[in-house]
Amino acid sequence: xxxxKMLKFGDTIGLTAPSxxxxxxxxxxxxxxxxxxxxxxxxxxxxxxxxxxxxAGTPENRAKELNDMFTDPEVDAILCLRGGYGTPQLLxxxxxxxxSQHPKLFIGYSDITALHTVFMQxxxxxxxxxxxxxxxxxxxxxxxxxxxxxxxxxxxxxGAVSNPEGEEILSLVDGVAEGELVGGNLCLVASLxxxxxxxxxxxxxxxxxxxxxxxxxxxxxxxxxxxxxxxTDAAGIIFGTFTECESPNYSHGFDIVDxxxxxxxxxxxxxxxxxxxxxxxxxxxxxFGVKAKxxxxxxxxxxxxxxxxx
Numbered sequence: 001x002x003x004x005k006m007l008k009f010g011d012t013i014g015l016t017a018p019s020x021x022x023x024x025x026x027x028x029x030x031x032x033x034x035x036x037x038x039x040x041x042x043x044x045x046x047x048x049x050x051x052x053x054x055x056a057g058t059p060e061n062r063a064k065e066l067n068d069m070f071t072d073p074e075v076d077a078i079l080c081l082r083g084g085y086g087t088p089q090l091l092x093x094x095x096x097x098x099x100s101q102h103p104k105l106f107i108g109y110s111d112i113t114a115l116h117t118v119f120m121q122x123x124x125x126x127x128x129x130x131x132x133x134x135x136x137x138x139x140x141x142x143x144x145x146x147x148x149x150x151x152x153x154x155x156x157x158x159g160a161v162s163n164p165e166g167e168e169i170l171s172l173v174d175g176v177a178e179g180e181l182v183g184g185n186l187c188l189v190a191s192l193x194x195x196x197x198x199x200x201x202x203x204x205x206x207x208x209x210x211x212x213x214x215x216x217x218x219x220x221x222x223x224x225x226x227x228x229x230x231x232t233d234a235a236g237i238i239f240g241t242f243t244e245c246e247s248p249n250y251s252h253g254f255d256i257v258d259x260x261x262x263x264x265x266x267x268x269x270x271x272x273x274x275x276x277x278x279x280x281x282x283x284x285x286x287x288f289g290v291k292a293k294x295x296x297x298x299x300x301x302x303x304x305x306x307x308x309x310x
Contacts, residue, residue, distance in 0.1 A: 001180075001289050002125045004105030006308040007077055007152045009038035014075035015133055016065055017046040017056035019111040020084025022134040024048060027081065030133035034079070037145070042074060047081050055086045062086070063093035066115075070102045077152065082135040083110030088188070090115070091197050096122040105152060105308065108132050110211075110279065113184030114192060116288050117199050120182065126289035126307045128152070129184060129207070129277065141282055148285040155310035158303035164282045167274065172260055174297040175270035177236025181292040181303070183207035185278075190221040193228050202233040205294050207286065209240030209278025214247040215254045222263040231267045236294040238301065239273035241280040270296035 013034055022030075027047050034041050044065045049057040056062060069078045091114060100123040106115065107128040119125040130148045131137050137145065143164050151158060163169055182204045183189060189199050189208065210218065225231055242256045254262070260273060272294065277284040287307035294301055 002100065002103035002123065003307060003309045004077060004103055006155050006310050007039070007105065010040065011076035012040040012042050012074055014042045014044065014069040014072065014078045015047055015081060016044040016069055016078060017049070017081040018062050018066055018090055018115065019056065019080070019086040020054050020082060021050045021056040022047070022082050026134045026138060030081070030138050033138055034133065037149070042072070044069065054084065056081070059086070059089035060093055063090040066090065067095045067098060070099045070104055075104065077105035077107065080108030080112050080132045082132050083108065083112055085111055087111050087114040088191065088197075091118055094118065099123045099125065107148070107152075110185050111188060113188035114197065116184050117182075117192060118197050120289045121197075121200060126287060128285060128307060129288050130285035131283060136283065143282050147283070151285045151287060151307060155306050155308055157306050158287065161275070161284060161286070161301045161303060163274075163276045163284070167276050169272055169299040169301075170274050171296045171299050172239075172271040172273055173265050173269060175236070176297065177205055177270040177294045179204045179235040179292070181205045181207060181286060181288055181290060183288075184209070186210040186218065186221050187213065190224050193224065199230070201230045203235050205236045205238060205292050206230070206234040207238045207240060207277070209242065210245065211243045211279035213242070213245050215245065215250070215256055215259050216247070218242065218245060218256060219254070219259045219263060222259065226263060226267070231264060231269065234269055236270040236296065237264060238275055238294065239271070240275045240278035243279040270294050272296050272299055272301070275301065
């Protein structure tokens with residue numbers, strides 16, 4: 001697996017908006033925050049653009065900027081401004097050969113899941129499921145920032161992953177699994193199925209998270225993954241946070257954990273849930289495309305390989 005170089009203070013982070021736009025004032029605040037963390041910033045034009053109200057520029061322009069960020073010798077790592085919607089539009093326009101020849105740390109989550117998937121499968125690039133500039137780092141806490149920097153600035157494997165204090169990792173199905181950690185946002189994983197960018201889960205530890213989806217919608221998407229063989233193929237499964245996923249109409253019915261138990265548990269794969277990664281205020285940063293060990297019996301995730309080159 002290709003990897004970006006380990007970051008050090010003074011390196012340059014390329015800031016780009018491959019999905020939705022942010023307000024200009026928040027972009028400026030995010031730039032200042034990254035500088036205060038100890039890095040230089042190179043800001044892409046997409047960070048100040050809006051197209052159709054919910055996109056940070058046309059698909060062609062956003063893809064070109066992302067391609068250019070990878071080939072730019074001044075940029076040491078690439079940080080997404082925010083998620084929202086729009087990355088699947090970029091996939092036909094990305095230069096996967098050039099990206100493969102210029103591997104760099106690439107950081108984001110949520111809608112960025114589509115890019116994690118294609119960079120891993122078409123470029124062989126390990127990526128970082130972590131906080132973004134305006135949607136997380138700007139309002140995030142010390143735990144969130146420390147978790148990110150620990151991954152980006154340390155060439156040693158992360159080892160055992162620990163939730164923030166007061167949040168317990170829980171086991172759905174006991175057992176042990178090993179494999180590369182893949183996945184991301186459930187909606188994006190489901191939406192890419194049947195396309196050339198479909199997520200391969202065979203022998204992998206599948207991580208899933210989401211926000212604002214009622215239990216019946218989570219049920220529908222997990223059922224889609226099940227029917228497509230994604231759960232059968234996976235070595236193990238991790239559920240991150242499912243934020244604001246309660247149902248206002250079926251309060252007497254299934255909650256999210258009930259859906260996990262109904263749809264996923266019967267596959268008998270080692271499975272944990274409530275790992276604090278995803279759409280939560282205090283979040284873990286996770287490496288994608290590297291070797292990990294899931295010990296669901298002991299409710300632990302151990303990252304056995306670094307996502308950076310020293």
